Amino acid sequence: MMTEDKAGYVTRGRGVSRAICVVLITLSIVLWWTMPRLVAGMDNAASWYESPGLFPTIALLIIVLGGATHLWRQRKIENDAVGEDEIDASASQNTPALLSLVAVLTYAIAVPLIGYAAATLLFVSTMLLLAGLRWGIAAWAGLGAAALLYIIFVLGFHVWFPEPSIVSLMGKAAGP
Amino acid sequence: MIEVLQGFVAIGNVATLFAILCGAVVGIVIGVLPGIGPGVAIAVMLPLTYGMPPLAGMALLLGIYVGAFYGGAVTSILIRTPGEASSIMTMFDGYPMAQRGEAEHALSLAFCSAFIGGIFSAFMLAGLTAPIANVTSRFGSAENFMAALLAAIFVARAYRRQFAAASMMLGLGFLVGSVGIDATSSEQRFTFGLTELQNGLPLVPLVIGLFGIAQALVLISTPRDDKSAPVPLSAKRSSLAHFLEPFKYVRTLWKSVAIGTAIGVLPAVGAALSTTLAYFEARRSSVDPDSFGKGNPEGIVAAEAANNSNSGGAMITVLTLGIPGDAITAIIMGVFIIHGIVPGPTLMSEKPDLVFGIFASLIAINCATIFLLFLLTRRFARLATVDSRWLGIGILTLCYIGAYSTSNSSYGVWVALGAGLFGWWCAIAKIPVVPLVLGLVIGDMLELSLRQALSVSGGSPMIFVMRPISAVLTACCVLALGWPLISRICRNGRRTNKRRNSPTETAA
Numbered sequence: 090m091m092t093e094d095k096a097g098y099v100t101r102g103r104g105v106s107r108a109i110c111v112v113l114i115t116l117s118i119v120l121w122w123t124m125p126r127l128v129a130g131m132d133n134a135a136s137w138y139e140s141p142g143l144f145p146t147i148a149l150l151i152i153v154l155g156g157a158t159h160l161w162r163q164r165k166i167e168n169d170a171v172g173e174d175e176i177d178a179s180a181s182q183n184t185p186a187l188l189s190l191v192a193v194l195t196y197a198i199a200v201p202l203i204g205y206a207a208a209t210l211l212f213v214s215t216m217l218l219l220a221g222l223r224w225g226i227a228a229w230a231g232l233g234a235a236a237l238l239y240i241i242f243v244l245g246f247h248v249w250f251p252e253p254s255i256v257s258l259m260g261k262a263a264g265p
Numbered sequence: 266m267i268e269v270l271q272g273f274v275a276i277g278n279v280a281t282l283f284a285i286l287c288g289a290v291v292g293i294v295i296g297v298l299p300g301i302g303p304g305v306a307i308a309v310m311l312p313l314t315y316g317m318p319p320l321a322g323m324a325l326l327l328g329i330y331v332g333a334f335y336g337g338a339v340t341s342i343l344i345r346t347p348g349e350a351s352s353i354m355t356m357f358d359g360y361p362m363a364q365r366g367e368a369e370h371a372l373s374l375a376f377c378s379a380f381i382g383g384i385f386s387a388f389m390l391a392g393l394t395a396p397i398a399n400v401t402s403r404f405g406s407a408e409n410f411m412a413a414l415l416a417a418i419f420v421a422r423a424y425r426r427q428f429a430a431a432s433m434m435l436g437l438g439f440l441v442g443s444v445g446i447d448a449t450s451s452e453q454r455f456t457f458g459l460t461e462l463q464n465g466l467p468l469v470p471l472v473i474g475l476f477g478i479a480q481a482l483v484l485i486s487t488p489r490d491d492k493s494a495p496v497p498l499s500a501k502r503s504s505l506a507h508f509l510e511p512f513k514y515v516r517t518l519w520k521s522v523a524i525g526t527a528i529g530v531l532p533a534v535g536a537a538l539s540t541t542l543a544y545f546e547a548r549r550s551s552v553d554p555d556s557f558g559k560g561n562p563e564g565i566v567a568a569e570a571a572n573n574s575n576s577g578g579a580m581i582t583v584l585t586l587g588i589p590g591d592a593i594t595a596i597i598m599g600v601f602i603i604h605g606i607v608p609g610p611t612l613m614s615e616k617p618d619l620v621f622g623i624f625a626s627l628i629a630i631n632c633a634t635i636f637l638l639f640l641l642t643r644r645f646a647r648l649a650t651v652d653s654r655w656l657g658i659g660i661l662t663l664c665y666i667g668a669y670s671t672s673n674s675s676y677g678v679w680v681a682l683g684a685g686l687f688g689w690w691c692a693i694a695k696i697p698v699v700p701l702v703l704g705l706v707i708g709d710m711l712e713l714s715l716r717q718a719l720s721v722s723g724g725s726p727m728i729f730v731m732r733p734i735s736a737v738l739t740a741c742c743v744l745a746l747g748w749p750l751i752s753r754i755c756r757n758g759r760r761t762n763k764r765r766n767s768p769t770e771t772a773a
Contacts, residue, residue: 106695110430141452154429217658238663247316
């Protein structure tokens with residue numbers, strides 16, 4: 090007998106699956122309808138097989154047929170087990186995942202403001218703290234991660250970051 | 266012979282050797298960590314290969330791919346938790362051996378069998394690539410289209426009851442791949458007037474998002490289960506006799522490497538199937554089949570030999586046809602794409618040093634991996650108990666810098682984040698994303714060959730059945746699509762016959 094948790098995950102999974110199919114089917118129909126405006130040169134093509142819209146049309150058709158069939162089959166059967174290379178998220182909880190996504194968004198916004206190293210230090214330390222590590226260990230881990238990644242990517246692989254906004258703000262505040 | 270030696274010369278530089286070593290270490294770590302596949306690591310490491318020579322980049326990613334096969338056996342044997350799906354069969358006999366106090370014995374068997382499988386499949390790669398490339402170089406656009414279509418159908422079929430969802434995602438991959446400037450007509454498609462979209466949606470951030478960020482979100486948000494303590498390893502190292510023991514089961518060994526290499530060549534048929542087939546074949550032909558599953562060393566030999574012999578086979582399809590067989594080889598193909606190299610029939614004639622360099626890399630990777638495991642098994646085994654949330658945080662951090670570095674701007678990061686959210690939703694919904702990546706990678710080739718074939722035939726689809734090789738491939742496509750229906754009809758026919766011939770009816 091299915092436990093409450095598992096039943097909840099199955100229901101959530103089915104709901105999300107249906108939502109994805111409906112969104113993709115709707116998007117495909119809209120794109121197909123507006124394709125003459127979104128794909129340049131469709132009217133100029135000498136023949137149908139030379140049209141730049143041919144392959145996207147086939148792709149949209151596959152999406153609609155596949156999505157509709159999957160929606161119809163879901164009425165009868167539960168989704169199959171994940172494939173070998175797929176991620177198993179059957180026990181993944183929404184709140185920690187969405188909060189993590191927000192944290193990464195904040196990290197991405199912070200990098201141009203305070204610089205890559207500082208933003209990485211804050212991101213890693215905060216996340217480890219929220220994951221249950223003591224603040225001292227989290228801080229040292231954040232410092233270590235920031236230093237290592239800075240050395241490898243910025244100095245080693247020459248990944249370029251613009252000057253942090255805070256530096257120019259401080260320069261302006263200091264005056265001429 | 267000369268080309269083989271040229272391959273070893275090609276890897277004889279600091280960059281490539283260092284890449285091999287790093288790849289092997291990362292691969293073993295990924296293999297040991299349950300819940301993370303090599304796809305995540307390869308996706309995150311892909312941007313690092315931008316600044317590397319193509320062969321060094323390939324060696325790094327192949328090192329991760331191969332190392333993960335070895336590493337998966339460690340947790341299968343010590344804590345009864347397969348590090349990779351392909352290590353499940355190893356667990357059946359490895360864990361009982363560990364419980365009997367023979368953990369080192371089991372690990373030595375696993376590593377040596379995997380080593381033999383890896384070396385064998387590397388030699389198969391070296392020996393078969395040229396003859397197969399000779400055949401595929403005669404492929405015209407019709408044959409290329411049908412071969413790519415057949416691979417796409419295999420990929421979708423691999424998901425059995427999820428065929429419709431897999432097809433939908435394949436179509437989505439084709440659609441996403443068509444964004445940007447059309448290579449044939451130079452017209453803009455789905456760019457919405459945005460300059461960033463004129464080059465299309467970038468592959469690397471998409472892959473980082475779909476695999477890396479999605480996996481990290483799952484690791485962070487999944488409640489921890491109490492991991493069982495690993496079976497302790499004794500202080501003494503494994504003996505040489507244990508490493509040579511797989512040769513006691515010569516027939517099983519060679520059957521398993523043959524199964525693994527052959528399955529590796531087929532698109533969409535993963536290593537898990539090859540280990541399952543090899544294991545059950547070994548059991549079937551064993552003099553003592555009942556001992557399988559209770560600590561029979563032959564079970565480990567069969568599973569691990571088949572497991573690691575996938576790697577060479579999978580690269581044959583990539584190098585000769587330019588068609589990836591799974592998500593990992595699709596991402597590895599990204600190295601070729603990044604460096605402007607076109608994998609396929611002409612690669613052998615244009616860049617034989619690269620092909621044989623890959624062969625030499627596989628040999629070196631297998632040697633490096635087994636050497637590292639011989640020295641450091643205990644240390645690697647401890648990684649199996651690391652908190653998955655810390656791993657998730659580490660992966661998110663790497664994903665950020667990996668996605669950013671693709672264009673030295675935040676554009677890659679936004680693409681990766683969007684793909685990560687979509688990948689996480691798909692993982693919850695159990696909708697496969699591997700077909701999306703495959704559609705993205707082979708979509709260009711499919712479209713180009715389709716349009717070329719139809720241009721040659723003046724728009725007539727008969728070109729796909731008039732040319733002999735293309736006709737065979739078309740028949741295979743029809744068979745692959747229609748097989749469930751055909752087998753259902755045959756099954757119903759057999760059931761009807763059985764009912765007609767049943768004793769009760771006969772008596773009546």
